[in-house]
Amino acid sequence: MTGTLFADVTGEGNRTLVLLHGFAGSHRVWESVRRALPSGLRVIAYDLPGHASSLNLPGAGRAKATARAVIDDLEMRGIARCHMAGHSFGGAVAVLAAHLAPHAVASLALVAPGGFGREIAGDLMMARAQASNDNEIAIAVQGMFGPHCTVSSESVAEAIALNAVAGQRQKLVEMAAMIVRHGEQGAFPASMLEALTMPVHLAWGSLDAVLPLRQASAAPESFRLHRLDGAGHMLPEERPEAVAAIIAESLCDA
Secondary structure, rough: OOOOOEEEEEHHHHHEEEEEEEOOOOHHHHHHHHHHHOEEEEHHHHEEEHHHHOOOOOOOOOHHHHHHHHHHHHOOOOOOEEEEEEEOOOHHHHHHHHHHHHHHHEEEEEEEOOOOOOEEHHHHHHHHHOOOHHHHHHHHHHHHOOOOOOHHHHHHHHHHHHHHOOOOHHHHHHHHHHOOOOOOOOOEEEEEHOOOOOEEEEEEEEOOOOOOOOHHHOOOOEEEEEEOOOOOOOOOOOOHHHHHHHHHHHOOOO
């Protein structure tokens, strides 16, 4: 890999929690979650390749390459073992990181993760990618949250700020076309999910407009499912306290 992933590091402790955002996000989507996490954690929230301060790094839109980049960065930091939480595309990245380096991942908290089924609302993702002004961005963000979910002004402001990064809009279009092909996303083989031996917690909103809740049925019985009624896809921003509590449970199980 060429270049270094941007990481926002907060907190101190003998346990490290890695946070991986979803498509069209950045480390900032975890702000409210981080404030609700238990103390005694070193938290590393990345900007994944193709996003924000990691815009021009290789691997953008490719979950396996992104997972490898995260693993390499953690090794460079001297972190031999960590806990991971990933949202949407970041959830798929977390699964692959745990598959590639199971010795390095103590627990997983997967928040509406990609890869649990072929179905995906690619039209909503492309609308978010192609949004070119503040009004279009606000409408696209609402689509990603879902029609029955409230979008905060802060979430819209963060999306507008992300799009203000030079080259970000075109990169989002490229990534959306890579993640969704012929109207579908890639899906993990059942055997790959079943091979994960660390504690895995799975959070899903009942009104998810991007990745439907029924995809959780593809999870092994060993995964603990947390159904968040009335919530949409953007759980770190919609239900930060609930997501933080689920992450805390995954830490306790490890």
